[in-house]
Amino acid sequence: MAARRKSIPSSRLCESSISKAGHIPHPVVSRMPQSSGHGDVRDGEGEVETLMGAVAPPSDSSSYISIPVAELEFSTYRSNGNPKPLAAGAPLSSNENTTPYFSIADHSNTSLGTDDGPPVLGVSPLSIAGKQDAPPASHRSRNLNRALLAVVVIALLLAVLIPIAVVLQSRHARNEEARRIFEIRAFKHRTAFHFQPDKNWMNDPNGPMYYQGYYHLFYQYNPEGAVWGNIIWGHAVSTDLVNWRHLEPALKGDQWYDIRGIWSGSATILPDGSPVVMYTGWSNASVQIQSMALPANKSDPLLRQWLKAPQNPVAEVPAGYNADQFRDPTTAWKGPDGVWRLLVGANAGESGTIGTALLYKSLDFQTWNFTQRLHSVTGTGMWECPDFYPVSLSGALLGAETSVYGPTVKHVLKISANDMKHDYYSVGTYVTGNDTFLPESVNLDAGIGLRYDYGKFYASKSFFDQFKSRRILFGWVNESNTEDANIHKGWASVMSIPRQVWLDNRTTTDLIQYPVEELTSLHGRNVSYENVTLEVGAFVKVDGISGNQLDIEVSFGMPNMSRAALQPPELLAEFGQLECAQRSSDGNTGIGPFGVYVLATDDFQELTAIYFQVLQSPGEGLKILVCSDQSRSSVAPNLDTAAFGSFVRVYDDDQFLTLRILVDHSIVETFVQGGRTVITSRVYPEHALDDAAHIFLFNNGTAPITATMTTIWNMNSIHITEFSRT
Numbered sequence: 190m191a192a193r194r195k196s197i198p199s200s201r202l203c204e205s206s207i208s209k210a211g212h213i214p215h216p217v218v219s220r221m222p223q224s225s226g227h228g229d230v231r232d233g234e235g236e237v238e239t240l241m242g243a244v245a246p247p248s249d250s251s252s253y254i255s256i257p258v259a260e261l262e263f264s265t266y267r268s269n270g271n272p273k274p275l276a277a278g279a280p281l282s283s284n285e286n287t288t289p290y291f292s293i294a295d296h297s298n299t300s301l302g303t304d305d306g307p308p309v310l311g312v313s314p315l316s317i318a319g320k321q322d323a324p325p326a327s328h329r330s331r332n333l334n335r336a337l338l339a340v341v342v343i344a345l346l347l348a349v350l351i352p353i354a355v356v357l358q359s360r361h362a363r364n365e366e367a368r369r370i371f372e373i374r375a376f377k378h379r380t381a382f383h384f385q386p387d388k389n390w391m392n393d394p395n396g397p398m399y400y401q402g403y404y405h406l407f408y409q410y411n412p413e414g415a416v417w418g419n420i421i422w423g424h425a426v427s428t429d430l431v432n433w434r435h436l437e438p439a440l441k442g443d444q445w446y447d448i449r450g451i452w453s454g455s456a457t458i459l460p461d462g463s464p465v466v467m468y469t470g471w472s473n474a475s476v477q478i479q480s481m482a483l484p485a486n487k488s489d490p491l492l493r494q495w496l497k498a499p500q501n502p503v504a505e506v507p508a509g510y511n512a513d514q515f516r517d518p519t520t521a522w523k524g525p526d527g528v529w530r531l532l533v534g535a536n537a538g539e540s541g542t543i544g545t546a547l548l549y550k551s552l553d554f555q556t557w558n559f560t561q562r563l564h565s566v567t568g569t570g571m572w573e574c575p576d577f578y579p580v581s582l583s584g585a586l587l588g589a590e591t592s593v594y595g596p597t598v599k600h601v602l603k604i605s606a607n608d609m610k611h612d613y614y615s616v617g618t619y620v621t622g623n624d625t626f627l628p629e630s631v632n633l634d635a636g637i638g639l640r641y642d643y644g645k646f647y648a649s650k651s652f653f654d655q656f657k658s659r660r661i662l663f664g665w666v667n668e669s670n671t672e673d674a675n676i677h678k679g680w681a682s683v684m685s686i687p688r689q690v691w692l693d694n695r696t697t698t699d700l701i702q703y704p705v706e707e708l709t710s711l712h713g714r715n716v717s718y719e720n721v722t723l724e725v726g727a728f729v730k731v732d733g734i735s736g737n738q739l740d741i742e743v744s745f746g747m748p749n750m751s752r753a754a755l756q757p758p759e760l761l762a763e764f765g766q767l768e769c770a771q772r773s774s775d776g777n778t779g780i781g782p783f784g785v786y787v788l789a790t791d792d793f794q795e796l797t798a799i800y801f802q803v804l805q806s807p808g809e810g811l812k813i814l815v816c817s818d819q820s821r822s823s824v825a826p827n828l829d830t831a832a833f834g835s836f837v838r839v840y841d842d843d844q845f846l847t848l849r850i851l852v853d854h855s856i857v858e859t860f861v862q863g864g865r866t867v868i869t870s871r872v873y874p875e876h877a878l879d880d881a882a883h884i885f886l887f888n889n890g891t892a893p894i895t896a897t898m899t900t901i902w903n904m905n906s907i908h909i910t911e912f913s914r915t
């Protein structure tokens with residue numbers, strides 16, 4: 190026979206308990222026959238008492254709470270240990286509502302009733318826990334069943350509630366993340382058409398390649414914050430080198446040989462069309478060691494998953510070299526003997542002052558052996574991120590696949606000089622017979638001559654785009670502000686605009702770099718002006734356009750000067766920056782300074798000047814200096830105020846001096862004379878924002894200049910899709 194239950198709504202229970210303080214109602218008791226078959230508890234008189242449904246709280250109602258329970262039924266016992274029925278309430282009917290309620294009270298000051306009076310309070314928690322006289326086994330088993338039922342019900346509830354809570358929690362986290370990224374993207378110095386991760390720190394570009402319709406860009410990334418550390422390979426893809434989609438990081442440190450970080454490396458497309466990446470692992474013992482990874486699924490054009498090669502590491506530091514200075518494998522190439530080769534950056538000599546590129550060979554692309562140095566230059570320090578590739582001598586803009594060698598090409602050795610934090614390149618001949626590199630000019634050797642960029646640009650990496658038969662270059666552009674500022678804004682560094690790179694066939698010593706043609710897909714509205722005369726001391730505001738996202742092309746008529754006196758271009762590589770640092774766009778020193786102010790307020794409180802200056806020092810010929818000056822870019826304190834610059838090659842038949850300036854909020858990339866010289870600056874205007882950011886043409890020289898053609902486009906923002914698993 191089932192026990193009859195009485196349910197008392199908690200409101201009533203509490204109400205009566207509280208309103209009748211001092212008068213404690215009797216608990217409701219059901220009386221069950223001895224032979225109920227439910228293992229009832231017997232008292233001394235052969236009767237079983239079961240208190241059901243409710244227990245009155247103590248008169249001190251402040252110390253009790255009400256909780257509903259699924260089922261509750263228990264017996265009361267006198268404190269002397271003899272079960273004795275308490276005063277019974279009205280008989281219960283079996284079809285009454287069975288929703289039970291129970292109140293837990295602090296019973297420490299209460300006692301059970303006696304024959305002479307009602308119980309002061311129903312039950313002590315101790316008696317519920319059975320610490321007093323234990324009930325008989327049959328009752329215990331019924332209680333056990335009910336407890337089990339309660340556990341099952343609770344488990345079912347939890348099984349429903351926990352997933353809901355998890356979903357809500359993760360939705361909340363996603364919303365928070367989206368809000369944070371929205372805030373980061375809204376920040377005034379965030380770029381709009383340069384590649385950046387959603388947040389945090391980024392440095393070197395790694396393993397760029399074209400694969401099955403997608404350009405892949407990997408990069409050094411700290412998922413934990415806006416400073417260098419915890420480095421993994423971030424990954425993004427693009428179909429046009431302009432708009433990007435972030436993917437899940439490609440490589441994380443999880444093996445002894447890379448547990449402290451996945452450092453820079455390169456991709457190689459094997460003859461069967463499949464890609465492989467080589468990278469530097471920073472090992473558990475803090476040494477640098479080279480490893481390999483392959484796509485888990487070559488039919489996935491997004492190459493979302495990478496597997497580390499089981500034979501890793503594949504190249505260790507050779508005897509006599511420093512395992513702390515051994516990193517950044519290049520794309521591999523195949524020599525005439527069919528053997529694979531690649532370079533690893535290192536240094537040698539006392540105090541490591543000899544920068545060097547170590548040559549490794551492999552027959553099968555599985556194991557790699559050190560053979561010799563391909564090239565070294567004394568005094569240049571550690572060489573990071575070497576790059577070694579052919580450039581076509583044919584005069585076309587065409588690039589060459591990395592394994593091409595012979596008379597149709599020259600070779601470029603690029604190194605990132607750790608001591609100087611600049612990317613230097615040298616054009617020369619790759620002598621395949623003995624695997625050496627001979628620079629065209631010893632004055633222009635790697636680390637002492639030409640730079641890709643005379644501003645902020647480092648640890649760059651090129652790749653051959655087999656889709657368009659061109660070579661593309663990406664570089665890391667660091668910030669010009671403080672670490673604290675980066676932490677505050679939640680990100681640090683941008684990637685340069687991808688540049689097409691080819692040999693200047695007029696010198697065969699120099700490269701030309703220019704923004705990839707696809708960038709013009711971002712062109713919006715434009716204005717164009719012809720033949721604007723800039724008298725001495727003129728500042729001409731460009732009407733009809735302003736802002737922080739611009740593509741500016743300006744050509745100036747060649748100043749009146751003796752071309753015969755122009756210095757040989759190959760000697761003009763370095764030392765321009767010293768000149769720019771000593772000068773200013775205000776100086777009045779002959780032909781120039783003349784050029785363009787961008788991100789300029791009307792009162793010139795803030796401006797970034799890009800300008801030419803024709804220089805002639807006694808006993809020397811003419812040189813044409815070009816500067817990009819950060820010193821007046823912002824009224825904010827604690828910024829790098831360097832004025833970057835270099836000399837630019839000008840030929841006898843050049844009709845114009847030209848600038849192409851990409852302005853993108855906090856980055857200004859300038860391509861001079863069609864890309865013979867490139868200078869990148871980082872600037873953080875406080876007032877020169879949006880409609881208050883103007884463009885001026887100016888001439889502070891002593892002779893008039895004509896801006897023969899000025900065309901300025903507003904640049905649209907790129908689509909950069911956040912990472913999602915779908």
Ligand code: DQQ
Pocket residue numbers: 392393409420452453469516517573574605648
């Ligand atoms: N950055 C990587 C190194 C590389 C350096 C570490 C160059 O592999 O030498 O983040 O910026």
